Amino acid sequence: MKKEITVTINGEAHTVEVEPRLLLVHLIREQLSMTGTHIGCDTSSCGACTILVDGKSIKSCTMLAIQADGKSIITVEGLATVEGLHPLQEGFKENHGLHCGFCTPGMMLRAVELLEKNPNPTEEEIRWGISGNLCRCTGYNNIVKAIQYAGAKIRGEELPSTEPEFV
Amino acid sequence: MGHSIKRKEDARFIQGKGNYVDDIKLPGMLHMDIVRSPYAYAKIKSINAEEALKIPGVIAVVTGKDLEKYNLHWMPTLMSDTQMVLPTDTVMYQAQEVAAVIATDRYAARDGKEAVMVDYEPMKPVIDPFKALDEDAPVLRTDKEGKTDNHIWNWSVGDKEATDKLFDSADVTVKEQMHIPRIHVASIETCGCVADYNKVENHLTMYMTTQAPHAIRTVIALVAGHVGLTEEKVRVISPDIGGGFGGKVPVYPGYVIAIAVSFLVGKPVKWVEDRSENLQADSFARDYHITAEMAATKEGKIQGIRFKLLADHGYTDAAANPSKFPTGLFSICTGSYDYGTAYLEADAVYTNKPPGGVAYRCSFRVTEAVHAIERITDRLALEIGKDPAQLRFENFIKKEDFPWKSPTGWEYDSGDYHAGLQKAMDAIDYEGLRKEQAEKRARGEMMGIGISTFTEIVGAGPSKDFDILGIKMFDSAEIRVHPTGKAIARFGTKSQGQGHETTYAQIIAEELGIPAEHIQIEEGDTDTAPYGLGTYASRSTPTAGAAAAVAARKLRDKARKIAAYLLEVSEEDLEWEPGKFFVKGAPEKAKTIQEIVFAAYTNHPQGMEAGFEATHYYDPPNLTFPSGAYICVVDIDKETCEIKVRRFVAIDDCGNIINPMIVQGQVHGGLTQGIAPAMYEELIYDEDGNILNGTLMDYLVPTAVESPSWETGHTITPSPHHPIGAKGVGESPTVGAPPAIANAIVDALSPYGITHMDIPITPYKVWKVLKEKGVVE
Ligand code: FES
Ligand code: FES
Numbered sequence: 001m002k003k004e005i006t007v008t009i010n011g012e013a014h015t016v017e018v019e020p021r022l023l024l025v026h027l028i029r030e031q032l033s034m035t036g037t038h039i040g041c042d043t044s045s046c047g048a049c050t051i052l053v054d055g056k057s058i059k060s061c062t063m064l065a066i067q068a069d070g071k072s073i074i075t076v077e078g079l080a081t082v083e084g085l086h087p088l089q090e091g092f093k094e095n096h097g098l099h100c101g102f103c104t105p106g107m108m109l110r111a112v113e114l115l116e117k118n119p120n121p122t123e124e125e126i127r128w129g130i131s132g133n134l135c136r137c138t139g140y141n142n143i144v145k146a147i148q149y150a151g152a153k154i155r156g157e158e159l160p161s162t163e164p165e166f167v
Numbered sequence: 168m169g170h171s172i173k174r175k176e177d178a179r180f181i182q183g184k185g186n187y188v189d190d191i192k193l194p195g196m197l198h199m200d201i202v203r204s205p206y207a208y209a210k211i212k213s214i215n216a217e218e219a220l221k222i223p224g225v226i227a228v229v230t231g232k233d234l235e236k237y238n239l240h241w242m243p244t245l246m247s248d249t250q251m252v253l254p255t256d257t258v259m260y261q262a263q264e265v266a267a268v269i270a271t272d273r274y275a276a277r278d279g280k281e282a283v284m285v286d287y288e289p290m291k292p293v294i295d296p297f298k299a300l301d302e303d304a305p306v307l308r309t310d311k312e313g314k315t316d317n318h319i320w321n322w323s324v325g326d327k328e329a330t331d332k333l334f335d336s337a338d339v340t341v342k343e344q345m346h347i348p349r350i351h352v353a354s355i356e357t358c359g360c361v362a363d364y365n366k367v368e369n370h371l372t373m374y375m376t377t378q379a380p381h382a383i384r385t386v387i388a389l390v391a392g393h394v395g396l397t398e399e400k401v402r403v404i405s406p407d408i409g410g411g412f413g414g415k416v417p418v419y420p421g422y423v424i425a426i427a428v429s430f431l432v433g434k435p436v437k438w439v440e441d442r443s444e445n446l447q448a449d450s451f452a453r454d455y456h457i458t459a460e461m462a463a464t465k466e467g468k469i470q471g472i473r474f475k476l477l478a479d480h481g482y483t484d485a486a487a488n489p490s491k492f493p494t495g496l497f498s499i500c501t502g503s504y505d506y507g508t509a510y511l512e513a514d515a516v517y518t519n520k521p522p523g524g525v526a527y528r529c530s531f532r533v534t535e536a537v538h539a540i541e542r543i544t545d546r547l548a549l550e551i552g553k554d555p556a557q558l559r560f561e562n563f564i565k566k567e568d569f570p571w572k573s574p575t576g577w578e579y580d581s582g583d584y585h586a587g588l589q590k591a592m593d594a595i596d597y598e599g600l601r602k603e604q605a606e607k608r609a610r611g612e613m614m615g616i617g618i619s620t621f622t623e624i625v626g627a628g629p630s631k632d633f634d635i636l637g638i639k640m641f642d643s644a645e646i647r648v649h650p651t652g653k654a655i656a657r658f659g660t661k662s663q664g665q666g667h668e669t670t671y672a673q674i675i676a677e678e679l680g681i682p683a684e685h686i687q688i689e690e691g692d693t694d695t696a697p698y699g700l701g702t703y704a705s706r707s708t709p710t711a712g713a714a715a716a717v718a719a720r721k722l723r724d725k726a727r728k729i730a731a732y733l734l735e736v737s738e739e740d741l742e743w744e745p746g747k748f749f750v751k752g753a754p755e756k757a758k759t760i761q762e763i764v765f766a767a768y769t770n771h772p773q774g775m776e777a778g779f780e781a782t783h784y785y786d787p788p789n790l791t792f793p794s795g796a797y798i799c800v801v802d803i804d805k806e807t808c809e810i811k812v813r814r815f816v817a818i819d820d821c822g823n824i825i826n827p828m829i830v831q832g833q834v835h836g837g838l839t840q841g842i843a844p845a846m847y848e849e850l851i852y853d854e855d856g857n858i859l860n861g862t863l864m865d866y867l868v869p870t871a872v873e874s875p876s877w878e879t880g881h882t883i884t885p886s887p888h889h890p891i892g893a894k895g896v897g898e899s900p901t902v903g904a905p906p907a908i909a910n911a912i913v914d915a916l917s918p919y920g921i922t923h924m925d926i927p928i929t930p931y932k933v934w935k936v937l938k939e940k941g942v943v944e
Contacts, residue, residue: 019274021274033192037183038355040355040442042442043443046355076183085181085182089181092181093177096832098664099665099832099833099836100356100407100410101409102410105183130871133870134355135871136412136840138839139834139836139840140835140839140871141876141877142832142835144876163171164827164831166828166881167880
């Protein structure tokens with residue numbers, strides 16, 4: 001019953017045999033041992049499992065592995081390049097956009113697509129844009145700041161201050 | 168101290184290199200899934216595993232009867248009650264563990280779970296806690312010999328006689344019945360473990376989502392010592408934790424079953440619950456019914472309070488509280504106000520709901536206490552027609568009156584409540600808002616302003632009163648400085664996102680002058696870290712943070728001796744500045760800490776112990792009392808009854824601040840976990856004990872859209888007894904925010920005669936009360 005598929009993850013092609021019912025997130029985490037993509041729910045509600053499939057942010061617990069046959073996937077492990085961190089990774093670190101880090105990979109990958117479609121989003125657009133991703137720790141203020149910071153960096157503009165407004 | 172250095176732990180989290188429990192994969196590892204009860208109360212007539220065992224990959228189905236053979240079917244709770252690991256004959260709540268399926272992979276385990284056939288005989292459950300003590304209510308805990316009702320305990324504090332007298336004679340008394348509903352921490356990582364028993368070595372390594380690894384090791388040894396798992400044979404590792412908030416303090420049956428199975432089959436066993444299991448079966452928080460009363464003069468001088476509680480603990484008392492405090496620290500309910508009379512009485516009952524009573528980002532029931540006092544204070548303001556800010560200013564404990572003895576027995580360490588509220592009012596333009604509100608009211612629009620000026624009580628706790636299962640609630644730090652002047656420090660606590668790897672390094676850096684980037688912090692491995700009771704109740708900075716400072720000071724004393732030896736002067740002639748000792752009046756004659764440490768290994772004085780290490784177990788002399796002043800502005804749409812939090816200003820006072828960026832981050836997160844129960848979250852059960860919203864589709868965790876843009880600030884009133892004057896902050900906002908929001912909504916509705924609403928306050932509830940009052944259609 002197993003079926004052979006080929007998926008390219010972070011630039012590397014993997015040919016694997018999978019059961020038709022295997023979720024994409026389990027393929028990535030368990031069969032291919034890339035554990036940066038997380039699982040936070042069983043109802044496609046939390047977004048911890050968000051990855052990019054052909055450039056689109058997808059909840060990988062909602063897709064079967066066989067549906068990813070022939071597709072190109074980016075996970076958190078593939079965000080940084082030889083030049084260094086992705087602007088979103090830098091933005092999250094510089095702006096304290098994470099506490100426990102469990103939601104962070106999904107949040108960042110969701111934000112990659114958000115910034116691609118809308119390079120200079122307003123705060124409201126960011127909040128709606130990440131509303132499929134839950135974070136239980138940060139209260140979202142600094143996630144918004146992190147995405148704004150990454151946007152500025154991608155646009156090549158002056159970077160906003162990362163000092164906390166806590167006086 | 169006071170520097171917003173970026174977090175050291177982030178590098179791994181942003182690159183997908185965190186190591187959470189579900190990331191652990193061991194050779195030969197088996198997977199476990201759990202069959203759960205569809206009924207709230209039922210007899211188990213039979214469990215048939217035949218079909219399940221036919222499924223390829225399924226290797227065993229474990230029931231309570233199997234565990235009974237090893238006397239592992241029951242376990243103690245933290246409150247010295249008992250809880251089933253797996254039932255032998257009766258299930259007591261919906262989603263209770265009934266059997267465990269062990270298989271070679273996750274999918275086979277799930278298939279097996281679907282195939283296990285259980286025959287139940289449902290019984291009429293007790294769901295409403297107010298009916299739990301009725302004459303005709305079935306006695307639920309028939310396992311307890313001689314138990315004739317569903318009452319668990321009665322507890323009281325304060326002076327009943329004086330309080331009753333006051334209420335008989337006071338000018339003004341106000342009273343409200345409140346429910347602080349059952350909610351769930353819902354950390355984005357659920358709970359799980361990998362139990363790895365090595366038969367040859369008779370040794371268990373338990374990787375586990377726990378906030379308190381050392382206590383867990385002791386509990387495992389106490390429960391399983393009789394089968395050979397004595398404490399030196401158990402190693403608990405708490406790897407990266409994806410949020411805790413109190414939900415990862417208890418021991419859940421799944422952990423114990425995984426250990427038992429690994430012990431029996433000699434292979435590693437992984438159990439990771441899914442989200443719905445997590446919401447439906449793991450420890451709930453809150454669920455207090457409170458009758459709150461306040462007495463005052465007609466001018467508005469608060470004179471006393473009288474609170475009565477009913478706690479719904481579910482099927483067993485598995486609350487995570489210090490042993491001597493069945494209601495946790497609820498007795499902080501006297502609040503930030505200066506009066507001398509209080510009486511509080513609590514009863515707890517069993518019902519057919521899941522057990523629990525954990526924190527939800529709160530220090531042992533402080534949230535319930537703060538909600539009650541801040542709501543009833545607003546109720547008094549409404550009753551006598553005084554502005555709620557003014558009423559608070561007139562009743563605050565004054566800065567110069569600290570330390571202050573509360574009528575329920577606490578000694579508040581320090582505070583400046585006037586400064587905090589004034590700062591919040593200035594930041595939000597309180598007067599301007601009240602003017603705007605008056606204009607809007609005249610036009611029939613609904614706008615509300617809510618205040619909460621709360622006092623927290625954290626950092627449990629002094630060993631004379633505080634223990635869990637007899638273990639005193641100290642915490643610990645061990646610092647080792649290597650010959651080249653770089654250090655590793657280990658702690659008895661366990662970060663779940665609080666940033667300990669950064670803040671603890673900052674504390675040691677401040678005390679020793681070694682740069683924070685050269686101080687490695689480790690927690691969570693019971694084989695290497697010193698014993699401590701873990702991270703919850705905002706206790707890490709007050710206890711382990713203090714231990715770090717004291718241990719570092721021990722090292723500084725040693726450094727002084729070595730410096731005196733190296734510089735050939737007496738110790739009294741030396742002066743310290745961060746990073747070096749120098750000779751008084753001759754600052755060029757100095758030894759840096761790096762030179763001193765090197766000497767501790769290469770050239771230490773005769774008779775002195777070599778090396779540069781110190782450990783400290785810190786037993787706090789008192790708790791710490793952080794405080795805050797929060798103001799919330801809401802607009803309510805008369806057509807849709809939608810509630811919009813327009814602004815929320817939070818001024819926190821957590822004493823001295825180690826890292827402002829991290830403190831602010833904690834405040835943001837806590838505030839979102841404050842709006843959550845105030846407006847969105849509640850675990851709802853029907854009369855048969857079915858949970859009606861046990862998934863993330865209907866249990867409404869706020870997203871970035873529901874969560875407002877928080878405005879934060881601080882005042883600083885150092886704790887006089889803490890070595891670095893810090894108080895702890897992670898939970899203050901969760902504690903302080905709900906009453907600010909509820910007060911704002913009730914304020915908006917007060918022109919229509921509404922004096923109280925229970926949280927979560929939803930548009931539907933608003934519409935219902937406004938319709939009752941004839942305000943809306
Ligand atoms: S795991 Fe929650 S949406 Fe995929
Ligand atoms: S950082 Fe913990 S869930 Fe977002």
